[in-house]
Amino acid sequence: MLKFTISAAFAAVFLLSSFFTEQKPAAKTARENYATYCASCHGEKVEAFVDRKWKHGNAKSDLTKSISEGYPDLGMPTWKATLSASEIDALAELITESLKTVDQYKFTSKPTSNLFASEGQTVKLDTIAKGLNSAWGLAFLPNDELLITDRSGDIYRVDKNRQKVKVTGGPTVLAEGQGGLLDVVLHPDFAKNQLVYFSYSAVKNEGDQKLSTTAVMCAKLTGATLTDQKVIFEALPYSKTRHHYGSRMAFDNKGFLFVSVGERGNEKENPQTITNDLGKVHRLHDDGRIPADNPFVNDKTARASIYSYGHRNPQGMMKHPVTGEIWTNEHGPRGGDELNIVKKGSNYGWPVISYGINYDGKPITALSAKEGMEQPLTYWLPSIAPSGMAFVNSSKYPGWKDNVLIGSLRFQYLNRCVMKGNKVVKQEKLLPNIGRVRNIKQGPDGYLYVSVEDPGYVFRLMPVSM
Ligand code: HEC
Incomplete structure (x- = not known):
């Protein structure tokens, strides 16, 4: 009986706290933001987007700059008004991580033996x-x-x-x-x-x-x-x-x-x-x-x-x-x-x-x-x-x-x-x-x-x- 009451109390507290957290919009993951804001121009899969010849650099700082400032004259919007600094940082992080899927294929040397x-x-x-x-x-x-x-x-x-x-x-x-x-x-x-x-x-x-x-x-x-x-x-x-x-x-x-x-x-x-x-x-x-x-x-x-x-x-x-x-x-x-x-x-x-x-x-x-x-x-x-x-x-x-x-x-x-x-x-x-x-x-x-x-x-x- 006691056990039941305790767990019921816990459940109530849990419900209450989840009720409160739901009031704030949940922070979006980088993948969700990519799907919402970037996919329409760059394609559904970030792994496909990153397989490109980079024009403005692909170091994390370059990416943060590209995303924040954009290149409005070239069709890339500015995102600093829409996304928070941490969301932009997370997107840059997602892109650098995805780059590894391309880099894994870059073998540096020709075979030296058979x-x-x-x-x-x-x-x-x-x-x-x-x-x-x-x-x-x-x-x-x-x-x-x-x-x-x-x-x-x-x-x-x-x-x-x-x-x-x-x-x-x-x-x-x-x-x-x-x-x-x-x-x-x-x-x-x-x-x-x-x-x-x-x-x-x-x-x-x-x-x-x-x-x-x-x-x-x-x-x-x-x-x-x-x-x-x-x-x-x-x-x-x-x-x-x-x-x-x-x-x-x-x-x-x-x-x-x-x-x-x-x-x-x-x-x-x-x-x-x-x-x-x-x-x-x-x-x-x-x-x-x-x-x-x-x-x-x-x-x-x-x-x-x-x-x-x-x-x-x-x-x-x-x-x-x-x-x-x-x-x-x-x-x-x-x-x-x-x-x-x-x-x-x-x-x-x-x-x-x-x-x-x-x-x-x-x-x-x-x-x-x-x-x-x-x-x-x-x-x-x-x-x-x-x-x-x-x-x-x-x-x-x-x-x-x-x-x-x-x-x-x-x-x-x-x-x-x-x-x-x-x-x-x-x-x-x-x-x-x-x-x-x-x-x-x-x-x-x-x-x-x-x-x-x-x-x-x-x-x-x-x-x-x-
Ligand atoms: C309306 C279309 C559009 C949307 C939406 C868009 N981009 Fe772009 N983006 C472009 C274009 C076009 C370029 C190429 C600009 C140029 O030629 O320099 C570009 C370039 C970039 C570059 C630089 C690429 C390079 O070669 O150096 C990055 C990084 C980038 N976009 C990330 C994003 C991210 C992240 C989002 C979502 C938050 C996004 N873009 C949304 C159109 C878009």
């Missing part, structure tokens, strides 16, 4: 091929041979003695901007039919204009010669731009071919409509026919090859070896790169929702989530510019088992994602400053193969026990 230590696994680079421009695609042929597509348009066959032979009969490509010869995959029955698939930037002249698009060619590989070439997919319409082609390919367990196509730099018209092929992931039969159970086959206005839409520029794709699902990653604008699992008929939101902002620092959208649009498994702020990706399930790298590895073009390292189911629970930066990582694949021999560009190399990662 030995790379990481948590749980040390590897040594073993050079498989060099003298390339950008080894975009890697496919493993029987007999320990490797097929490489170079963005310049060249195709190479590398044998187990690392002899590199040029393959003839590949597609004619437009190697300008981000275009060129892109991905390569083998037919699941390659051993029987020798079929190989190439994705590339196809070119077409219309009047005096040179237009291009993402296309897929299937051909038969015999030795170093391709024959029976057939274009099985051509993303329509062709565009004037030279960027955001995608494009990665993967076969799933049912033998369907998935192809990613970027929105070709026209975010307003392409990704959110299903009446064209741009900013989409497509699903095809191995000969280019449309599967009868594709999501939009019954919609007469829709392009029937579309499997999912609302994509920006997906440059990474893999089949998950355990679940069989198709995973993609895509480039966001400034910030907001995404990791997704492609689901039938789903909308991935670009440019209605995004965690990134425009390259000029202006917001693209105030939304990062919306009903009816998919959320990524994870996103990167700042942008790492993700490329090829691989799931490690071989026994060669016990320290990286069941991890997803993704190349970073921008920061020149290999990103390791430790997964718990579909959740990224931890990340580590492998091979710092190795070069722009374009692709990563696990070979049938269980080893990981990584390609970097300008100059182009393909390395095999040899596990080293320390």
